[in-house]
Amino acid sequence: MYGNTSFGDGSTGRELNAEQRKVLRQNLSQVAQRTRELLPGEFVVGSELTEGADGTRATVAVQPPIGAAVSADYVPDDGVSIDDTERNDIAAGLAASAALQVKQAIREDTSPTAK
Structure with a gap:
């Protein structure tokens, strides 16, 4: 499962030039779009590309x-x-993890109908 998971080798990222950021942003948008295709409309999917002290980080x-x-x-x-x-x-891992979150939340919110 990919819920709340980091990909890569765990090292700090590096600075990207404008063309590299554009490519990564397009790839990130494709992951978000594919994730949306796998889930019902009630799920909100977003992506973000951030630059920090440890380099560039892409998140969906x-x-x-x-x-x-x-x-x-x-x-x-x-x-x-x-x-x-x-x-x-x-995308598949995120969709599966999000669906599991719903299943777990429903299980926690419901009480048995029969005793």
């Missing part, structure tokens, strides 16, 4: 209608492009 997050939000971070190391297989894996 899903807020289910109930339950905790889940996210996946990607820290570019050698290349900035996220390949098709990895984009699909990240």
Whole structure:
């Protein structure tokens, strides 16, 4: 599962030039779009590319209608492009994790109908 998971080798990211940020932002948008396709409309999916002291970090997050939000971070190391297989894996993992959050939240909110 990819809920609240970081991808990459765990090292700090690096500064990206404008073209690299553009490529990574497009890849991130594709992950978010694929995640939206896998989930009902009640789930809110967003992505963000941030620059910090530790370099560039890409994040895709899903807020289910109930339950905790889940996210996946990607820290570019050698290349900035996220390949098709990895984009699909990240999207499927996020969708599964978000659905699990709903299932767990429903289980916690319901009481048995019979004793």
